[in-house]
Amino acid sequence: MFFLWLSQPICYGLFLRYGDKAKGYRIFTLTGAFIMSMFLFLLVPMLIGDVAYFVLKKTINHEWRNEAKCGELEVKNKNEKYFGFNTDKYTVFYSDKNDKWGFYEITCKKGSDRRDTYSVEPLPEYNIPSWLR
Helix, strand or coil: CHHHHHHHHHHHHHHHHHCCCCCCCHHHHHHHHHHHHHHHHHHHHHHHHHHHHHHHHHHHHHHCECCEEECCEEECCCCEEEECCCCCEEEEEEEEECCEEEEEEEEEECCHHHCCEEEEEEEEEEECCHHHC
């Protein structure tokens, strides 16, 4: 936001310096281009993470499974999607856990007498963008 505030006096100075030399709408075009480049410079980095979450959630909801099977044990949680098919290791995408989203891995461990278990290895998590909550 600091750069946006800084761009206003710069635009004003450019207008005062070159306003009498520019013909027609050239100074307004240059000032508008400068302001738009500042907006893009500020907004694009903030929106990249939000767009990544939105795209990941939409595509994963269509292609990943709702459950994972570790031997006889079935793992199924709300707001989680599982990638893998009857394997010993699954990748899990979760969202809406305390306004966080991310991935973790489940490793299946076969036990005796059908007492299968699994272990969870967490991966980095991220905040859900406020406009998607």
